[in-house]
Amino acid sequence: MSIKDKVKMLLKEAELYKGQRLLKESKNKYLEAISLIKTNELIPNKESLITAINKKIDFLNNGIVRWEQSASTPEVSPKVQDLIQKLFTSEDIKDNDAVKALKSAITLAKFGQYKRAINEFNNLVSIDHVSVAAAKNSIKCIVENATIEDAVAQYHQWVNKKTLKSDRIMVIRKYLQDIIDKTGSIISIDAPNSSEQKNVAPMYEMDEQDEDIIDITSIGIRFNHGPKKGEHIELDVSFQAGNVLSLIVSSSDKLLIESLKIGVRLDDMDFYSPIAIFKGSGVVESNTRIETGPKRGDYSLDIKIHSI
Amino acid sequence: MAIFNIQKREIECKIVYYGPGRCGKTTNLEYIFKAFKKQVTGEMVSVDTEGDSTLFFDFLPLGLGKIKGCDVRVQIFTVPGQQKYSSTRKLVLKGVDGVVFVADSLEVRREKNMLSLKDLQQNLKDYGLSISRIPLVMQYNKRDLASEGLPIMSIEKMERDLNRQLKVPSFQASAIKGTGVGNTLQECLKMTLISLQRELKWSQ
Numbered sequence A: 001m002s003i004k005d006k007v008k009m010l011l012k013e014a015e016l017y018k019g020q021r022l023l024k025e026s027k028n029k030y031l032e033a034i035s036l037i038k039t040n041e042l043i044p045n046k047e048s049l050i051t052a053i054n055k056k057i058d059f060l061n062n063g064i065v066r067w068e069q070s071a072s073t074p075e076v077s078p079k080v081q082d083l084i085q086k087l088f089t090s091e092d093i094k095d096n097d098a099v100k101a102l103k104s105a106i107t108l109a110k111f112g113q114y115k116r117a118i119n120e121f122n123n124l125v126s127i128d129h130v131s132v133a134a135a136k137n138s139i140k141c142i143v144e145n146a147t148i149e150d151a152v153a154q155y156h157q158w159v160n161k162k163t164l165k166s167d168r169i170m171v172i173r174k175y176l177q178d179i180i181d182k183t184g185s186i187i188s189i190d191a192p193n194s195s196e197q198k199n200v201a202p203m204y205e206m207d208e209q210d211e212d213i214i215d216i217t218s219i220g221i222r223f224n225h226g227p228k229k230g231e232h233i234e235l236d237v238s239f240q241a242g243n244v245l246s247l248i249v250s251s252s253d254k255l256l257i258e259s260l261k262i263g264v265r266l267d268d269m270d271f272y273s274p275i276a277i278f279k280g281s282g283v284v285e286s287n288t289r290i291e292t293g294p295k296r297g298d299y300s301l302d303i304k305i306h307s308i
Numbered sequence B: 001m002a003i004f005n006i007q008k009r010e011i012e013c014k015i016v017y018y019g020p021g022r023c024g025k026t027t028n029l030e031y032i033f034k035a036f037k038k039q040v041t042g043e044m045v046s047v048d049t050e051g052d053s054t055l056f057f058d059f060l061p062l063g064l065g066k067i068k069g070c071d072v073r074v075q076i077f078t079v080p081g082q083q084k085y086s087s088t089r090k091l092v093l094k095g096v097d098g099v100v101f102v103a104d105s106l107e108v109r110r111e112k113n114m115l116s117l118k119d120l121q122q123n124l125k126d127y128g129l130s131i132s133r134i135p136l137v138m139q140y141n142k143r144d145l146a147s148e149g150l151p152i153m154s155i156e157k158m159e160r161d162l163n164r165q166l167k168v169p170s171f172q173a174s175a176i177k178g179t180g181v182g183n184t185l186q187e188c189l190k191m192t193l194i195s196l197q198r199e200l201k202w203s204q
Helices: A003-019 A023-038 A046-069 A078-088 A098-111 A114-124 A126-144 A148-160 A165-183 A254-259 B025-035 B083-093 B109-126 B143-148 B153-164 B183-200
Strands: A218-222 A232-241 A245-249 A266-270 A277-289 A299-305 B003-004 B009-019 B045-048 B053-067 B069-077 B098-104 B136-141 B170-172
Touching: A003 A023, A003 A046, A003 A165, A023 B109, A078 A098, A078 A126, A078 B045, A078 B053, A098 A114, A126 A148, A126 A165, A126 A232, A148 A165, A165 A232, A218 B170, A232 B045, A254 B045, A266 A299, A299 B098, B003 B098, B009 B025, B009 B083, B009 B183, B025 B053, B025 B136, B053 B083, B083 B109, B098 B109, B098 B153, B098 B183, B109 B153, B136 B153, B153 B170
Parallel strands: B009 B069, B009 B098, B098 B136, B136 B170
Antiparallel strands: A218 A232, A218 A266, A232 A245, A245 A299, A266 A277, A277 A299, B003 B009, B045 B053, B053 B069
């Protein structure tokens, strides 16, 4: 194949890749063609040919830059948003309307449709059993879509309008403050009527998406059945990963170890956090004897928080 | 995960077309929409960008009629193939019952095919699914481009790259012309329904 034919073939390939919208592949073929032209003296009008190819490369470069700079989750039309909610929200038969609405809003947020998601979350903040989850998600979306200052303004709006009960607003304050601290900002949110530490009713059933559970320092378990029936015990949390709490139980407390077998559901639990005590439930996920180290012989337990 | 309504005897399952960007997933669905009018139960929805790439997904609902006494409905999705849409891709894959992996036959897209298959394997794993167990069909698309002078890979090479270990059914295709599109879908539906029948134990 002559050099001229090779160049022709490369240019044709480049055009075909462009037709396939494979812009980088097209650009590479044009570049190959240029380098072939540059190294060959026999090709007439070399300079004008290279100039023409470079124009094509510029056009491709513009397309590549535009593509790379485009948002990965731009806002789409309300009709498409409705479809996203319909197709990607997994509902449970037990869900009430508020939980369904919460899940729908979470779906929108996952697809980056923050503006509508924020509106939908904010409509749910005043509904008691989803208020904390709705407020947390709203804050999360505002931080993603706008600024920390906007999130703080939203928080103050809830405080001023008393949209959330005081114990819930404390949870949201802690949640927001943690986000702020992670960004290295020096903004500090004042606690409204602080020192309100009291027991509260369950707020929201946990699911796998709820990763932002507050820090739990220790737990209380009231046993309603089994060998420890009627007893209330308290244990320190040694490690927390999301909604899974790890605890160490001494090998001497055999009845307790027996009461906390894998799969046992603990319906009456207290979760102690630095800001409040929460009522809730959990499930024993693992119960393993420690084989090495200073705690050898003791048991390591994982309890997954089910509701809080 | 398929939805089985025992009272109504209805099954709804989800097929996802996966593959690298610009491999022809949307073109497959467009052809299915045109060629399988009897089975199509609603509009095809495409959420794409200005540059014509799939942004979130394409969606096409199909109804297969009664199979073993159950009304079978199928939701077909495509994922956005480009790297920057990885989180959306994973969201669309959630609850999948069967997968069509569309590979680009162009030689220059060889690496993208392999990366996309790896990405599929990882995303399935994250959902507790195994690429070697899920109903999966390979489609080697754009075979027609050889006649236009573009270098394409041989089927043997693509099998070696993508299907050496999986050993799943594979089809040559030209989605733009419709060649192989129906066969690919039919095989995937067959495998998916057999798998669901085994899993859900539904019978007449």
